[in-house]
Amino acid sequence: MNSVKKLTIRKSGIFVIPFVAAIILIVILLETHIAMLTNDIDEEYGRIERSLERASKVLFALDYTLNNYSKKNIKVLNQHQRKIYDGLCVLFPSDDLKQKESAYLQPNIIKESYAVIGKKDLCNFDSDLASNVESRIVMAPMLTLLHNLDSPTVGVHFLHTDGYIIVSPQAFAKSITAELIEKVQNPDWDLYDNLNSTTIKVRGPYKPKRLNNGEPLLTLMLPVFEHAQDDDNRDFFKGTVGLDIDVAKLLSPTEPLTSPIELVRAGEAVPSNAFMVEAVDKIGSIRMHHQFYYAVNYKDEVLHFLAKRKTLLTIILILYLLAVLVLLFINSYKEKDYFKELAARDPLTGLRNRRGFEAFMQQKVHSEFVAIALIDIDNFKSINDTYGHDVGDDVITFLANELKSNIRASDTVARFGGEEFIVYLTGKEQDGLSSTLERVRERIISDSGNVVEHGFTVSGGIAIYDSNKLPPFEDIFKVIDNKLYYAKRHGKNQLIH
Numbered sequence: 001m002n003s004v005k006k007l008t009i010r011k012s013g014i015f016v017i018p019f020v021a022a023i024i025l026i027v028i029l030l031e032t033h034i035a036m037l038t039n040d041i042d043e044e045y046g047r048i049e050r051s052l053e054r055a056s057k058v059l060f061a062l063d064y065t066l067n068n069y070s071k072k073n074i075k076v077l078n079q080h081q082r083k084i085y086d087g088l089c090v091l092f093p094s095d096d097l098k099q100k101e102s103a104y105l106q107p108n109i110i111k112e113s114y115a116v117i118g119k120k121d122l123c124n125f126d127s128d129l130a131s132n133v134e135s136r137i138v139m140a141p142m143l144t145l146l147h148n149l150d151s152p153t154v155g156v157h158f159l160h161t162d163g164y165i166i167v168s169p170q171a172f173a174k175s176i177t178a179e180l181i182e183k184v185q186n187p188d189w190d191l192y193d194n195l196n197s198t199t200i201k202v203r204g205p206y207k208p209k210r211l212n213n214g215e216p217l218l219t220l221m222l223p224v225f226e227h228a229q230d231d232d233n234r235d236f237f238k239g240t241v242g243l244d245i246d247v248a249k250l251l252s253p254t255e256p257l258t259s260p261i262e263l264v265r266a267g268e269a270v271p272s273n274a275f276m277v278e279a280v281d282k283i284g285s286i287r288m289h290h291q292f293y294y295a296v297n298y299k300d301e302v303l304h305f306l307a308k309r310k311t312l313l314t315i316i317l318i319l320y321l322l323a324v325l326v327l328l329f330i331n332s333y334k335e336k337d338y339f340k341e342l343a344a345r346d347p348l349t350g351l352r353n354r355r356g357f358e359a360f361m362q363q364k365v366h367s368e369f370v371a372i373a374l375i376d377i378d379n380f381k382s383i384n385d386t387y388g389h390d391v392g393d394d395v396i397t398f399l400a401n402e403l404k405s406n407i408r409a410s411d412t413v414a415r416f417g418g419e420e421f422i423v424y425l426t427g428k429e430q431d432g433l434s435s436t437l438e439r440v441r442e443r444i445i446s447d448s449g450n451v452v453e454h455g456f457t458v459s460g461g462i463a464i465y466d467s468n469k470l471p472p473f474e475d476i477f478k479v480i481d482n483k484l485y486y487a488k489r490h491g492k493n494q495l496i497h
Contacts, residue, residue, distance in 0.1 A: 014331060018323035025316050033305055040255040041276050041294050048250060048261070048292070053284045055153055055220055055243050056200050058146050060285070063197075063222040063241050065139055066158060077134045080116070082123045087178050089122035090115055091133075092170050093140075114140045115173035118164030119181060132162050143168040154212055155244035158224070159184045161237070172244075175210035187237065195223040195240065200286045205247045205263055216247040218263070220286065258304040259297045263290055271295065346415040348393060349400035357414035357422055358473060366467035370426055371433035374480040375403070375441075375460035377419035378492040383452060391452055395419075398451040399444060399458070406440045430464045434497055437462055441495055457493035460484055464497070 080091040121127040143156040158166040205216040221242040225235040266289040274293040344356025384392040403413040448455035461483025483496040
């Protein structure tokens with residue numbers, strides 16, 4: 001039986017094993033990338049919330065100003081230009097008024113300015129509406145200043161239930177319609193629902209028809225009250241002050257994110273590509289009821305991952321190719337070694353054959369005394385003829401196993417063809433080597449009945465040499481072959497020393 005094992009990797013495994021290792025490395029790299037992306041998104045969510053908190057502080061300051069200051073003794077209304085537009089009166093500061101503002105306010109007033117929009121009688125500066133506006137318009141430049149404090153804030157507005165609106169920038173006046181003025185005067189308008197002086201109401205995101213190029217806005221609102229000068233000393237609701245925030249600017253990331261962050265109302269369905277959906281109920285004093293999510297664009301994310309991790313991915317590819325080449329080399333070497341070993345082995349017994357034994361003798365570092373014996377099965381042809389070749393093979397295999405199991409691992413046995421075997425032993429004493437071989441012969445004879453009826457005997461020739469005076473194997477073989485021949489001719493079942 002052939003005992004040579006083919007310790008090689010299947011050809012498919014040469015490519016699959018490094019591929020699996022490469023995939024594991026890529027997965028680890030991808031997990032690291034996702035962890036970093038998650039951290040970047042978390043930071044962006046925090047930045048957005050901080051931006052809204054800053055806006056809320058501006059709104060509270062504005063609300064406080066409008067609730068507590070009105071200057072009826074200062075007349076500036078007549079320093080505004082008047083214009084009738086779509087049935088409404090539009091007031092905006094004259095150039096002279098802009099120049100009169102403080103050095104701090106003046107750049108903002110000149111650049112952005114503001115407008116007051118109301119019914120037609122607003123343009124009559126003697127009307128009750130104009131008189132009401134007179135007490136508030138002095139605060140309009142402050143709206144212009146505050147709306148420029150944070151880039152996402154694109155507008156500020158003050159809605160008064162008397163039927164007028166103050167807006168900044170001035171361009172926002174184009175979005176005001178007579179229908180909107182009517183709604184502003186209606187105390188039951190749904191925009192006024194759930195207003196609270198300590199909690200900011202949020203409207204949107206929504207797409208305005210005439211503002212911000214139709215891009216979504218988020219509006220933060222607080223109520224405005226007027227204190228009645230009567231016996232009840234009550235505060236009356238008079239409208240709202242609000243900040244209009246550009247949603248795109250608010251959500252625009254400072255980190256290098258590939259896909260956009262989106263903001264929707266709570267309860268709205270989020271798409272299947274939504275990643276890191278985060279419910280936001282409150283930010284400081286802002287009552288939100290919204291959701292943030294990262295809208296993953298898978299194609300762009302993959303391209304970004306490949307671009308950002310290009311160096312590491314290239315290294316993984318190189319390592320994969322190197323691993324394949326190394327495994328191919330190892331496999332080739334092992335296959336060569338396997339076939340070389342196979343050529344040196346007897347296929348029936350797994351022992352060395354003649355070629356293998358000669359190679360062993362050339363490579364072996366001999367020490368002490370060396371005994372080499374040529375052993376042959378007596379009357380083997382008769383066994384084959386009587387019991388058949390299968391039993392004959394069993395006899396050969398039995399003899400091979402007996403010889404191999406009764407010598408040391410440093411010694412060896414080889415089959416030289418047919419029923420002939422070579423045994424190589426080393427030892428410190430010549431007599432000890434002879435005794436060992438005799439003991440092995442007797443063991444074989446005593447156990448041979450287990451493999452063939454009546455058993456069998458063996459004969460052999462032995463040559464023992466000092467390792468320092470070991471002749472060439474060809475010469476040794478001639479000696480032991482002659483001794484075997486002598487043993488066969490003179491009764492068999494013996495070892496000739």
